[in-house]
Amino acid sequence: MRLQTLQIIAGLLAAIAFVIAFISAGIAVLSFVFALIGAAALAWLVYSVARRLLSSRAARDIAPTT
Secondary structure: OOOOOOHHHHHHHHHHHHHHHHHHHHHHHHHHHHHHHHHHHHHHHHHHHHHHHHHHHHHHOOOOOO
């Protein structure tokens, strides 16, 4: 059975659609990973600033005032 031109074009379009879908899925995964890295960096920044503020406040409360 010979393939018709329309069937060949439909097959090529399906292959292109699958390639684009896999690329999009890879980009989505990569974007999610970078979003997690950014969120972790932001959480570490907030934690370090809060720890510094709390430790300086605790040191100020313990130190005698003259």
